[in-house]
Amino acid sequence: MTLTTPTSSHRHFPPVGSTQMASANPIDAAIRRPWHGHWIGVEPDPDASMLGLGATAPRQGFSRTLFRRVFHVDAVPGVAPSRLLADSRYVLFVNGTQVGRGPVRSQPRRARFDAYDLAPYLRAGLNTVTAIVTYYGEPNAFWQPAAAAGALGTDANLVFEADLGGGFLISNESWRVLRPEAWTVFPKNHLDGVPVDRVDARAIPEGWHLPDFDDTSWAAATVLHAEHIGGLARSQPPSDPYGALLERGIGALGGEAKHPISTRAASVPAVETENADRPTTLVLSSLEGGDGSDLPVAFPFSCTTSPDSWTHLVLDFGRIVAGYMTLELTAPAGTELDFHFREYPHDPASPDAATAPGGGMRYVARGRDDRYEALELNGLRYMHVLIRPRPGSTEPTELTVDRLFVRESTYQWAGDAFFESDDHELNTLYKAGRRTVQLNSFDAFTDCPTREQRSWVGDGVVHQLVHLTTNHDWALARAYVRLGDSPRPDGILPMSVGGDIEAGHGYTIPDWSLHWIHGVHNLFRYTDDHTLIAASLPTVERILRWYADYVDEHCTISDVPEWNLVDWSSVFSSGRSSILTALWARALREFAEISEYLGNAGSARWATELWERARVGYEAFWDEERGTYVDHIVNGQRRPAASQAAGASAIVSGLAPRERWNRIVEVITDPAQVVVRSWIGGADGGYDLVKMQEQARGIQRIDWDVHQEVVRAEPFFSYVVHDAVALAGRTDRLLMIMRSWTEFLHDGYDTFGECWGWGTPVHGWSATPTKDLVQHVLGVSPAEPGFRSVRIAPRLGTIRTLKASVPSPAGPITIDIVDERILIDSPLAIVLELEGIPSQRLAAGRHELTLPGRSQGD
Known part of the structure; x- marks a missing residue:
């Protein structure tokens, strides 16, 4: 079987701006019409499916099914719009050439189809369209099974249609299907997310994807129906259990x-x-x-x-x-x-x-x-x-x-965003973070490509920020919010979505939902996608109200159940938690800002009042002698343990008075006080299974001086730490702590690892230096919601020369700095904030200015 690299016929989505394509585009028109194709598959066991209330066929285990259709084309049309969806995964071919793979991960009732132009693959005369459809049977890292409706949702199935100019080619009983015994799957390791296949090529029919292959021994496809009292035997989308099929929403994957x-x-x-x-x-x-x-x-x-x-x-x-x-x-x-x-x-x-x-x-x-x-x-x-x-x-x-x-x-990255300075180490960090995130950008943001490939709701906020600051295509940044918007019945989000963890309906990491809210706020700042943002706000409010049930008499968050991870570092969240309170407070402020902007003054007022009350109670976490906030209070006693997470979250939430910010940053970034500790990782470079077992039993061993030392955040929560340091105006400290990411880049590895000294070598949640270099060092960020104007506030430290390009909805923003000269070319109006002088407002266009206090050769 020959599988060639897909070409660019997959429907690509435009970068950054509108997600709509021109109405004259035939592919765009095709994906909005009613479906002609039917759901088809292998004939189910006749005794296993029966009409009735809730009757379903038994779920098939892992299998791969071949689908095939021969058809004639008199003349190849200029464009041949097609679309399809399969449960669980497909590889599509036309005349033996691979067209694409899919679908993207989604919740089953929000399934997303793919659209292709088949014209480049067609030829006059006989043609074939074929597909390998994998049905996983059991949920895995990137797939969760549908709630079956008869045979639908229980086995490999496919719906397909293509407009060939002279008529439609649709999936129906004229297709042929075969389930060869070529593929089996090995039992999975509990940590692994990717199936481990056994493929016996002897059992794959030779030439099965070509027009002249003899498929007379194959079975005719069976048209599948929604089989329950309300399904009305519907065989075409929209149908239960997949709902109104949605557009893919992101571009094609690719690579060399x-x-x-x-x-x-x-x-x-x-x-x-x-x-x-x-x-x-x-x-x-x-x-x-x-x-x-x-x-x-x-x-x-x-x-x-x-x-x-x-x-x-x-x-x-x-x-x-x-x-x-x-x-x-x-x-x-x-x-x-x-x-x-x-x-x-x-x-x-x-x-x-x-x-x-x-x-x-x-x-x-x-x-x-x-x-x-x-x-x-x-x-x-x-x-x-x-x-x-x-x-x-x-x-x-x-x-x-x-x-x-x-x-x-x-x-794939669109556009030509870059960051080049006279500081080679910072240039390397920028590229490493982008590579790290790209290796975790597939049909969704994932934690790592090597072990799990799960889409963790909290992790993805860092990936999203790297896309927003370095990639002109923001479709995946939007998809992160859409996919994560899948609350449990009580309103909180699963810790991982679109796969086995969500399907298991088990305990969650509640604070991951608060990072997802930050992702909604990021879209609010960077895009004018009010439809997506407004659609997300009910879930945002439900998350905030879920936490409100754990507000104590001090108006702080206490005794939250489930897994309050916060970070892999040794932070304390039991009792009254300063960190959970601050993350909740940050989310309250962000929700209030969005609600006010969209005209929902009542919700904004509700969130602001909660924030104000939390600010008063939060004062109990302040340790005046140390100059920072402690992690928690237990049984009314303030415990001495302090962390970067506690100090930083106090700043980004606004709960800490501004006059304390600099002092907090001095404490939590002081190399003489900061120590690396983890409840999970071992000092020998691997996961510490003993520590993990102890934590499950409620044992958290302290092996540092909690009165003097501050626990460093692991790479994930460092995005909050770096935001706090930047808010305090301490670029010197930001550049200092950022450089420690260089420790990951050795022996050929050019990506950031999971944690300090242990974990996977490419973990998307660790890529904060890349977005920091854009947002905090180069100083480019939205000046107002929707990125209608740009804030440029370079804080360069010892950097003398810097040239960079940053994406925006209106096009690239380029900045060229040489000593005291700064050249800006922006398609957006500019709010320029240079150190030591009042901010300036500049029109869109090209500007050359002088940076104060930077004479040549200093």
Whole structure:
């Protein structure tokens, strides 16, 4: 099976501004008409589906189904609009060429379809449209099952239509379907989010995606209906359980082929283990006593493997990459390749051994035309490949791995935003943060591409800010708010959405909802998307009211249940919590500002009154002797533990009087006082399972001087810390603490890791230095809601030269600074705030000015 890289026929969404396309666009018109296609799939068990109230078919386990339709085109039209949706995931082909993958993750009742122009793939005469549809059966990191309605929502199904000019091609009973026994899935590790496949290429019909393939042995597709008392046997969207199908809302994913920078090979003894074991288990078992990578090789790579001696390859891609593993192989039928994907070099003694990603797959060779692109996306730096002869073989096997690479597939950056200064370290941090976020920008913002790929509601606020400050396409920044807007019945958000955690309806991280509210406020500042913002406000208010149930007699937040994470650092949130109170207060102010702007004075007044009352009670957390706020009060006693999180959240919420801000920043950024501690991470570089178990039992061990030392925020909550430092006007301290992110950039890794000294090496929540360089150092941010004008307030420290471009709804804002000269070119009106002089208002356009106090050569 040949899977070629998708072209640009996917419907792309315009950058930054309006999400509407011109009405004359035929693709745009096509996606707004009523659906012609029907839901189709494999015929369900006739005894399992029956009309009635709430009757459903049993849910199918993991499976992959092939869908196929041959059709004739007299003449290729100039444009051939199409749209489709599949449950759970699809890969679409026309005449054997891959058109696209999807759909984007969503809640099942808010499913989103994809639109394509098929014209570039068509030819006069016979054509085929084919699809591989994966049904996961069980929820995973990026998919949650629908509430079934008869057979819909219980198995692989597809709805498709295309306007070919002379008529519609639609999904109906004229399609053919086959469920080959080519794919199975291995049991998942509880930390892993990505399915681990076994694919037997011998069971994939050769040429099935081409027009002349004989599909007469395949079954006719079955038109599927919503089967319940109110479903009225509807087979076309909108139908239960997927609702009114929504537009995709974001652009296409893409990327380049990434090849290893080095590959090493070794012969390893065969391992006695069951063939059904996970590929990772088998690969690692074969490496006991050493990593075995002792001979550099290149592709194409030929080798001989035998029943007693297998071949082991280690590919190093030089950096973290994320996409689809692509293999081209010349080998006898039945030859097995086990893949294991890693973030770090293999070390059995490493503290991450217990929690390292278990991603991988197994490929069984067809014996001819072995070309395969993985159906699941993985992130990795190191790829281990264990090559074994066909099980039962008694003779050596000669084979050649012709090509082996990763086709990256991430959300693409639009425009040419950049940050270049005479400070190489800061330039590197800017690029590293952008790369980190891009490796966590897929159909949604994810925590990491290597282990989970879950969309955590709190994490995404940092990703969103990096997109808003460096990417001219803000569609994914908007999608973050839409996807997260999925409250539980009590009003609070799940900690992760669009996947297994939301589907499980379990406990949540309540403060993640408060960061999501900050994401709504970010859109309010950067965009004029009042429709999305207004639609989000009821959920914002429900979250704030959820917290109001935990307001104590002091008007502060106390004794909040569930998992009050705040950060991976060792902060205290039990009893009366200063941090939760401050995050809630920040959200109250943001809600009040938006409500007032949109004309909802009553809601604004309600939120402001709560904030005012919290401000009075919050004073109890102030430690005058230390000059900062403590974490919590328990049984009426102020506890001494203080953290960066407590001090910073006091500033960003406005609860701390302005005259205290500088003093707080001095304390919480003092290298002599700040210590790194985590309830979860170990000093040896890995997750500390003992600490995790102790915390679950209510044990939080203090191993620092709580009277003198301040616990440093981990990279995630540092976005709040950096905002606080900037608000206090302390650019000197901001640049100092920002530089510590350089510790992540070593040995080829060019991304920011999860935590200080441990965790994954590419974690999107850690990318705050990139947005800080734009918002706080270059000083570019919206001057008013909707980004109708721009605030430019450079705070450069020791930087002498700086040239940068920043996205805005009206186009790029460019700034060029050389010593005392600053050149600004802005499509928006400017509020210029230079140090030491009153702010100035400038018209849109090009301006050259002098920076005060910066003579050349200072």
